[in-house]
Structures are given as C-alpha cells and as structure tokens.
Amino acid sequence: MSGHPSFRDLDRSALGEAMPEVIRHAEHCEGCRAHLERLRSNVALPPLRMPSPVEARVSHIRAPAWLRWLGMVGVPAAATASLLIWIQSSAPPDPPADAPLPLPLVASKGGPSVAIYLLRGESLSLWDGVSAVEPGDRIRIRVSPAGFRHLMVATRAEGSDHWTSLFQGEVGDEAEFVVPGAWEVDDASEAEQLLVALDPAPTPLERAAWRKELKLPKVRSP
Amino acid sequence: MIREKCARMLADRDEAQDLAQETFIRLWQSGISDRDPRTLTSWMYRTSTRLAVDRLRQRRRSAIHAPPPVPDVAGPDDALDARRELERLADRIPAAELEAAILHRFDRMGQREVAEILGSSERSVRRLLDRFDRRFEQAVRP
Numbered sequence: 001m002s003g004h005p006s007f008r009d010l011d012r013s014a015l016g017e018a019m020p021e022v023i024r025h026a027e028h029c030e031g032c033r034a035h036l037e038r039l040r041s042n043v044a045l046p047p048l049r050m051p052s053p054v055e056a057r058v059s060h061i062r063a064p065a066w067l068r069w070l071g072m073v074g075v076p077a078a079a080t081a082s083l084l085i086w087i088q089s090s091a092p093p094d095p096p097a098d099a100p101l102p103l104p105l106v107a108s109k110g111g112p113s114v115a116i117y118l119l120r121g122e123s124l125s126l127w128d129g130v131s132a133v134e135p136g137d138r139i140r141i142r143v144s145p146a147g148f149r150h151l152m153v154a155t156r157a158e159g160s161d162h163w164t165s166l167f168q169g170e171v172g173d174e175a176e177f178v179v180p181g182a183w184e185v186d187d188a189s190e191a192e193q194l195l196v197a198l199d200p201a202p203t204p205l206e207r208a209a210w211r212k213e214l215k216l217p218k219v220r221s222p
Numbered sequence: 223m224i225r226e227k228c229a230r231m232l233a234d235r236d237e238a239q240d241l242a243q244e245t246f247i248r249l250w251q252s253g254i255s256d257r258d259p260r261t262l263t264s265w266m267y268r269t270s271t272r273l274a275v276d277r278l279r280q281r282r283r284s285a286i287h288a289p290p291p292v293p294d295v296a297g298p299d300d301a302l303d304a305r306r307e308l309e310r311l312a313d314r315i316p317a318a319e320l321e322a323a324i325l326h327r328f329d330r331m332g333q334r335e336v337a338e339i340l341g342s343s344e345r346s347v348r349r350l351l352d353r354f355d356r357r358f359e360q361a362v363r364p
Binding site for chain 1: 244246251263264330
C-alpha cells in the first residue's frame with residue numbers, strides 16, 4: 001500500500017474487518033488514526049430502533065402545531081452510529097436486516113402511498129400514525145407516486161385555509177421518491193398540518209388528483 | 223461513516239448531512255442482509271456517490287434561480303477548494319466521470335477499487351479518469 005489507505009479501507013477496518021496494513025499505517029499516521037477513532041467512537045451510541053407496521057389512522061388524530069420547514073436538515077452522527085451498531089452487533093438485529101420493509105403509512109391498494117420517517121436522536125423509525133412527535137424530531141417524507149409525476153407538499157397553521165408550499169417537483173419514473181430536505185418539529189404553539197398531493201402534471205394544490213392530509217400530534221416541551 | 227463520506231463530496235455541510243440521511247434511508251429500504259464490511263461499504267460508497275452526483279448536477283441546473291449555498295465544512299483549504307471546483311463544473315462533466323473522480327480524488331481509492339465500486343473494469347476507470355482530467359484542465363484553464 002502506498003501513501004494513505006483509501007477512506008473505504010479505513011471504514012472497513014473500523015467495521016471490524018481484519019486489515020493489518022491499515023492498522024500498521026494508522027499507528028504512524030495521525031490523520032488516519034483520528035479518522036478511525038472518530039468512526040469507532042460512534043459505536044457507543046444506542047442501536048437503531050425499527051418500527052412495526054401500523055395502519056394509518058391519520059384522519060382521526062388531533063393536531064397541535066409542530067412543523068417547521070428547514071429546507072435542508074441532515075442526519076447527525078446518530079444515524080451513522082446506528083448503522084455501525086446494526087452492522088457490528090453480534091446479537092440479532094431489531095428487526096433482522098432482511099426483514100420486510102414496513103408498510104406504507106398511508107396507502108390504498110395499487111394507489112399512491114406516503115411514509116413519514118422520524119429521526120429522534122439516534123433512532124430512525126417510521127411514524128406509526130399514532131405516536132406523538134417531539135420538538136427536535138426530524139421528519140422526511142417518502143412517496144410512492146403510483147404513476148403520478150408531479151408531487152406537492154404543503155403545510156398550514158391549524159385553523160388556517162392557506163396552504164404554504166414546502167416542495168413541488170417531478171418525481172420521474174421512480175417507484176419511490178424521498179422528498180429532498182427535512183422538517184424539524186418545533187415548539188410552536190400554533191397547530192399545523194401537512195398535505196401531500198400528486199397529479200399527472202403541475203397543477204394547483206386544490207385540484208390535485210390525489211391528496212392526503214396528515215396530522216401528527218405533538219408532545220409539548222415541559 | 224456515511225456522513226463523513228458525504229462531507230468529503232459536498233462543500234455545504236447541511237447538504238452533506240441531507241445526503242447522508244437520504245443514503246441511510248436507502249440503506250434501510252434496501253434490505254441488504256449481508257453484513258460483510260466489504261459489501262456494505264461498496265454499497266454505501268456507490269449509492270452515496272451517485273446521489274451526490276445527481277444532486278450536484280441538479281443544483282447546477284437550478285443555480286440560475288437560487289443563490290449558491292454557503293460552504294462551511296471544516297477542513298483543509300485545498301480539499302474545500304477541490305469540492306467547490308467540482309461543484310462548479312458538475313454540469314459540464316458526464317456523471318460517470320464525476321463518480322470515478324470523486325472516488326479516486328476524494329475517497330483516495332486506486333483504480334482497481336474504483337472499478338470494484340462502479341462495477342466496471344480498471345481499464346474503463348482509467349479512461350474515465352483520463353477524460354475527467356482533460357475536461358477539468360480545459361474548464362479551469364484561463
């Protein structure tokens with residue numbers, strides 16, 4: 001091996017693969033050693049909690065305010081660390097890595113579906129349609145457009161008639177589309193709602209061929 | 223690990239974190255059951271690199287209507303400059319060349335390892351990198 005090992009080799013070593021040449025290099029290279037130690041230190045975080053599938057009951061949920069659009073929010077070290085745990089744990093994962101994926105949160109047979117991913121600290125889960133979200137939770141939306149090509153996501157304050165657009169764009173031919181960016185649950189007192197709409201072409205929100213309104217209860221900060 | 227990989231590719235920290243989250247969700251959805259570090263890292267590097275290239279090219283196309291993001295990734299100035307330069311040229315360079323260049327330049331992979339990640343031959347990778355170097359040289363030449 002000449003020069004530094006590739007970052008992938010460092011990653012493989014941090015994941016437990018026997019790579020003596022990487023270890024030997026890191027003993028004398030401060031930068032590579034620091035990279036390895038940084039990766040390994042993440043392993044101490046709690047494991048990934050996976051959700052169980054739950055049928056949607058979103059239309060019956062009371063909805064205090066909670067959402068704030070962030071535009072671009074990322075996954076903290078927690079998610080990465082969770083991956084490390086998932087890979088390295090000698091105990092069976094929870095659930096097994098080859099377990100079926102959770103069911104979509106909102107779906108009709110053959111039609112579009114919406115799933116809400118919830119990142120809370122180091123836990124990434126699928127919102128079950130019932131559980132309250134908390135300030136600081138980060139939310140992403142996955143849509144199965146079922147042939148529709150134009151996606152709109154909007155929010156509004158509780159009691160308001162005006163929807164504020166959060167995302168509009170083409171979803172292409174993908175079977176699943178993860179909406180870019182994320183939402184962070186805030187501590188606002190006003191209630192807000194989320195609307196996901198699909199149509200064959202760009203169209204006003206109220207005329208979209210498929211619409212799903214979501215309401216998530218929120219636990220308020222003490 | 224995923225976050226560090228994404229931060230090496232994108233100059234904007236928030237965008238890198240967003241990309242890491244997208245990669246992580248895809249890993250979760252992928253149903254990968256093989257826990258071998260070689261297989262997992264291969265999947266992660268391939269997926270995150272392709273997502274980054276898509277994002278770079280998409281952003282360049284919409285840049286006329288939006289202000290550029292403010293880079294705030296801590297690190298050596300030359301690495302940050304390289305990421306900025308790559309982002310500036312992303313829409314002028316084919317995706318396959320960008321992928322090979324990212325893996326080679328930012329992830330320090332040799333041609334054989336890049337070929338393993340991209341599922342191609344070393345010869346193909348060598349050609350991609352040669353073409354990338356020529357385009358890059360032409361693009362930055364005053």
